[in-house]
Amino acid sequence: MRGLRWVQLSEDERDEFLGTGGTGVLSFGTGVEEPPSALPVSYGYSAATEGFYFRLSSPPGSDKEAITDRMVSFVTYDETDEGWRSVVATGRLGRIRDLPYDSTAVQGMWAIEIPTVDMFDRPPSEVEFDEYCLEPDTITGRKEVR
Numbered sequence: 086m087r088g089l090r091w092v093q094l095s096e097d098e099r100d101e102f103l104g105t106g107g108t109g110v111l112s113f114g115t116g117v118e119e120p121p122s123a124l125p126v127s128y129g130y131s132a133a134t135e136g137f138y139f140r141l142s143s144p145p146g147s148d149k150e151a152i153t154d155r156m157v158s159f160v161t162y163d164e165t166d167e168g169w170r171s172v173v174a175t176g177r178l179g180r181i182r183d184l185p186y187d188s189t190a191v192q193g194m195w196a197i198e199i200p201t202v203d204m205f206d207r208p209p210s211e212v213e214f215d216e217y218c219l220e221p222d223t224i225t226g227r228k229e230v231r
Contacts, residue, residue, distance in 0.1 A: 091227045137219040139217045142214055
């Protein structure tokens, strides 16, 4: 890592890197004495609203209500032809179905594409999902300088 340098991504570079969706890691705070819970996820992104969208599985008996009460961080990164790029966003998740139809988050769902990743022990059609949005409190991007 010696000699590795980075600079901030401009908003245009960040939006180009994020596109309309991809994959990353969503981390939930769990408490002072516990490590955060981190999950690999697919995401959608709307540059117009700077909003991230997630389709999270809801196993029977899970407490998805608790995740909307916690701060989260979302990280996505990739090695590009120009070097590595990363984006980190922080804030709270909101469940899409709990929001008014004319809200920015619900309207933003129409502009995104959440990649489908099959990583379950049964067909995705048999897995229950809820859609969430993250309208970040902070969002930063970095790129490698070569």
